[in-house]
Amino acid sequence: MSENKRVGNKFYFSFEIRILLMLVLMLFLFFLGCFFVSKAFSFTKGDVVTYDESSDIHYEVCLKQNDHYQDACLDEGMQYISDLTHNIYITFLYNVKISTEISYQLGYHLSGITKIYDSNNPRKIFYKNEEKLLNSVDISDDSDKIDIEQSFVFDYARYNKMVQEYRDMYVLADASSEYELILYLEEENETRKVASVTIPLGTSTYGVSKDVLSNMNRNVQLYNRGWNPNTVFYILVSSVLIITSLIFLYHITRLVLKVTNNKSKYQKYLSQILKEYDSCIVNSKEGYKYPKDKQVIKVASFEELVDAKNILKKPIIYSKINDVKSEFVVEDDDKLFIYILKESDL
Numbered sequence: 001m002s003e004n005k006r007v008g009n010k011f012y013f014s015f016e017i018r019i020l021l022m023l024v025l026m027l028f029l030f031f032l033g034c035f036f037v038s039k040a041f042s043f044t045k046g047d048v049v050t051y052d053e054s055s056d057i058h059y060e061v062c063l064k065q066n067d068h069y070q071d072a073c074l075d076e077g078m079q080y081i082s083d084l085t086h087n088i089y090i091t092f093l094y095n096v097k098i099s100t101e102i103s104y105q106l107g108y109h110l111s112g113i114t115k116i117y118d119s120n121n122p123r124k125i126f127y128k129n130e131e132k133l134l135n136s137v138d139i140s141d142d143s144d145k146i147d148i149e150q151s152f153v154f155d156y157a158r159y160n161k162m163v164q165e166y167r168d169m170y171v172l173a174d175a176s177s178e179y180e181l182i183l184y185l186e187e188e189n190e191t192r193k194v195a196s197v198t199i200p201l202g203t204s205t206y207g208v209s210k211d212v213l214s215n216m217n218r219n220v221q222l223y224n225r226g227w228n229p230n231t232v233f234y235i236l237v238s239s240v241l242i243i244t245s246l247i248f249l250y251h252i253t254r255l256v257l258k259v260t261n262n263k264s265k266y267q268k269y270l271s272q273i274l275k276e277y278d279s280c281i282v283n284s285k286e287g288y289k290y291p292k293d294k295q296v297i298k299v300a301s302f303e304e305l306v307d308a309k310n311i312l313k314k315p316i317i318y319s320k321i322n323d324v325k326s327e328f329v330v331e332d333d334d335k336l337f338i339y340i341l342k343e344s345d346l
Contacts, residue, residue, distance in 0.1 A: 018322065019252060026248035033241030036234045050099040053215040055183070055195035059090045059208060064157070079207050088154040088208070092183040092195050096146040103142045107186035108194075110134035110152055114201075116163060116177040126175055127166060136186060154181060156199065163201040177201040255324070266324055266343035273302055273328075273341075274318070280309060281316045281328075288319040288329050295335045305330055305339040 062073040064086045073089070074080065094108070110133040118124035133152060163177040183195040194213055200206040274281060290296065299305050308330045309316050317329040324343035329336055 022248055022252050026245045029241045030245035033238040036238035039234045051218055052097045053213055054095050055213040056093040057195055057197050057210045059088055061085055062087045079205050081205055082160055085156045088156050090154055090197060091151045094148040094194050098144045101144045105140040107136045107138045108148055109136045109184050111182045113180045116175050119174045119176040160201050167202060265346040281318050284317050284319040288317050297335055297337050299337055299339050302339050305337055308337040
């Protein structure tokens with residue numbers, strides 16, 4: 001491996017060091033470009049927001065024609081007679097209050113589950129059927145709140161009759177039965193139950209139970225889905241960096257091929273000079289140091305340097321700068337005649 005040398009006031013790196021430095025710089029630029037590409041297409045974290053989530057259910061029980069009740073429908077929270085019940089009007093409410101405006105895309109649907117099970121052990125299920133009562137409804141907005149209100153009419157009389165017939169058919173005297181109506185919220189990563197109402201079936205009287213949410217002051221880390229706001233800038237920077245690294249790779253490959261190819265033009269010409277003028281060339285192993293008090297004259301060809309050598313009767317001092325560059329110097333009392341041989345000039 002050739003050594004680094006100082007010639008005059010200039011410091012020359014060896015060919016191997018130059019290739020290594022260019023390779024390090026190329027890799028640095030390439031990976032920096034990749035970093036900016038990842039920044040351009042990354043999902044970035046936004047602010048932590050606080051939200052209050054709640055759900056509720058309102059219902060009224062509407063009766064068959066009878067001589068006992070003046071009102072057609074009864075308010076919630078009472079005990080009801082099964083044989084007098086016709087329909088139950090149910091309204092599901094789901095609300096979210098958010099500390100800041102966000103962009104959201106959600107969906108929701110209603111499902112119902114009919115279940116007949118052992119009264120002594122609810123885990124023993126005799127019959128279960130789940131049905132979708134309302135297909136998915138999509139909602140989206142840029143807002144600081146989410147409001148869902150969905151009504152449904154439950155045909156109590158029909159389901160109560162169906163359950164009684166099933167129990168009578170299979171003589172399930174110790175069986176209990178119920179119908180659960182559920183509001184499901186469809187989020188990006190999950191579908192979850194946010195409100196449900198359970199209605200007993202097959203009993204002489206019944207009461208309706210509700211399961212609702214009341215989650216206050218919850219925190220969530222939002223993500224900015226999509227391109228980073230500085231995407232265009234990052235793409236431009238990454239493009240410049242990656243293209244520059246490819247240019248470095250081209251020059252590195254070109255230089256290495258020049259050196260590794262057998263007898264490049266530079267090597268042939270240098271060998272010719274050293275062989276033809278061997279008797280008048282002095283090899284400077286440590287590199288030639290320019291005297292500061294002498295005038296430097298650069299000649300355009302080696303033949304002109306030979307003419308200066310013949311006139312001054314001085315030897316030619318040869319100094320190898322690196323694998324693709326050499327210097328030849330003729331030194332006079334107050335002048336230096338220099339010829340620089342470079343592969344890039346051939």
